[in-house]
Amino acid sequence: MARMFRVLGFWTLAIGLMAFAGDMIEMALLFFFQTAVFVLLGYLNFSEKTYILMFWSYMIISFLGFTYWTFFEMGLPF
Template sequence: MNRMFRVLGFWTGIFAVMFYLGDMKDASLLFFGQTILFVFLSYLNLTERMYIYIFGAYLTIFFAGFTYYSIFIMVPGGGGH
């Protein structure tokens, strides 16, 4: 299971680089932070159950934060097209 967290770290790192190259600095910092978190967690060698609990907590926080952002902060049609 620790290898899957390294895979998550790899892909969030790829997304962070792509966001950075696309001049999306805030998103790239968020994904670099996630990369550091996932890689750090992968080297803790926790039990598989603990990795599942951590991932479940991560998903819960992400969904709550994304829902809050999309309802209260995001401006609809703010793409400028």
């Protein structure tokens, strides 16, 4: 399970680099931060249950943040 967090770190790094190349600096910084957190968690050797609870909490926080941003911060299209 710890290896999966390193894989998540790799993919968030790839997305961050693409965002940086596309001049989306804020998005790139967000994904670079996530990369650092995922790689760090990947080397801490927690139990599998702890990794699953951390992943679920990450998903809940990210989905709530995405929903808030799209509903309240992005303007209406018309």
